[in-house]
Amino acid sequence: MFARENKLTAWHLGVAMIALFIGGFFGPLQKLEYVGVNLYSTLNKIGIASYYQGLTLHAVLNALVWTTFFIVGFFTFTITRSLNKELTMPKLNAVGLITMIIGLIMAAIPILMNLATVLFTFYPPMKANPFFYIGLVLVVVGSWICGWGFYLTYFAWRKENPGVQTPIIALGSLITMVLWQIATLGVATELLVMVIPWSFGLVEGIDPQLARTFFWFTGHPLVYFWLLPAYVSWYGMMPKQAGGKLFSEPLARLVFWLFLALSVPVGLHHQYLDPGVPAGWKFLHGLLTYSLFLPSMLTAFNVVASLEIGGRNNGGTGLLGWVRALPWGDPSYAAQNLAMILFVFGGIGGLTNSSYNLNLVIHNTSWVPGHFHLTVGSAVTLTFFGILYWLVPKLSGKPLWNRKVALVQAWTWFAGMLLMGNGLHILGLNFGVPRRTMVGVAAYASDAWNPMLIEAAIGGIILGISGLLFYSNMIGTVLSKKRLEAPIEMPVAEAYDEHPAPAWLDNWKPWLAITVVLIVVAYGPILFDMIANANMTSPGFKVW
């Protein structure tokens, strides 16, 4: 059973890890550039023309490709195992995977040829080669197709199991996939209706303000598409790994539903400083963003309480003694717990970013990359590493190559991100150092920046080493000749509280209805107004 699912998962994860390897390569280089060690003239020889071409690769491969491929692969595994049901149409999922890979190659070629040095936000009227955009669309469409394969499987399971509650791991995964499908309608519209015809020269002008609005319709829920798979593991698996139980299973379900309902109608919090969006709409999205803070607060309590149950089961006592009794020697566990700790800082920074006028202080400064390296670069990526520490042995049938190396990897990632995150935050907050800028040669650079630039660079180097440790473990595991002694199963946390979740927490209809209503209310009138008055005047520019 599950042979095809395992194979599909392995392909997704494999592509994800290759993408992160290439993308991650530029991270330390960027940090070195910050402190005046410019290796880009050497990189010219292997065809990297500029800092910004490297940064485009870094962000596209890490933030878009590594995450999307990992998540779809992980869900292929979690949904089928959690429902204990094979995919009903595995061919559909294979088509999805192939579409994603074709899209990736199609987008990668123009980037590598320096025809799409537009960063991962590709704001028009900067104009890339059309195949860059088409490739991105295919990656997204491929992931939709995989999602449809999941839904068919779920419907079939539902028919066979009337009245049974959807297991939390499957439910969280499915909600995340639905969120993704709704969210990506924004960027799909931007690319298919506006950008692609314009990049082929079929239309002359584009409205950059409208394009940004479609982009950020997708851009915010995108971060929850990254984060929720980590939550699936934190709620559904980690309590088990810690020797505990899920403290409040019903509230965990509620959290996933709240994220579905609230993730999209908040996108304008990325556009607080845009000239073309009226105050009322910005403020409404600010309010809705604040309500998104609640499911994250619920998660903090629930997950920590679940781990505490584990720590106490393991013999930990006292106010904090249970923390030491957690399985810190298990790299999969340790990586994910460290990821959570970094997410606390990421979450607090996120609250600042989303606070309407406080955004003036940090918008587009290096605070922002500081923030999302703690979130997507740590909470998400380090959790995914933790998952891979059991999932790759599971799929390959071979034990993890070296557990000590894996532990060192988790702790060095933690330390490196603390240093780099702290440095980047302070540089942005205190000195206004701009984001995604070749800071080392900036005309306005100041000596006062140096201590924090150096701190961030040390962090970046530690992270580079940590990344190499991760890859040596993955390669070591896959190439090893050893076989697992006992098979590995997906860790599944039991519910602690015997009160079952009420039926409305296993019912899609009301939640989908709330989601659609909130989107229509928060985006309908402003988008209608922007489209009706579109300013399609901007020709394209190639500025690299």
Add this chain to the structure above:
Amino acid sequence: MIHVDRSEKIYIIISVALIAVFFVAVAVSSFVYGIQVPLPESRVDPRTIATPAPGNFFGEPGLYEVGPGKYNAYIMSQIWSFTPREITVPVGSTVTFYVTSKDVQHGFRINETNVNMQIVPGEVSKLTVTFDEAREYDYICHEYCGVGHQTMAGKIIVTEQ
């Protein structure tokens, strides 16, 4: 209903209260004390906005005095510079910045002030600030705008009265 543990209930109430306090603080600071973000000002055609014409200040960007101690600064962004690159005002001046772009998107941030704006072709971004200290300020492009992005900046010189 969902069964919720008592300690968790208390925690939820505190969380909601905390969010509400933050929210009210932000609302008061922006709408009572007027610390505002850029809001719709006017729309332009980026292909012609830099062409001098009667009434088009962006045709001749620069500092315009509009009253005692009050100025409008019209700033044009293009790859990879601002026009003008330098502005001099006496200390205590209140300056309203109008910024637009004739090519790609840019950013405009005056360090150590609350002036921070996204510059979008086709739109005019506007914010006002009072300079109370005689010193220099950098204004920096913070949105990636091509390979020369890191050179795009200007200076405000605030002189003693």
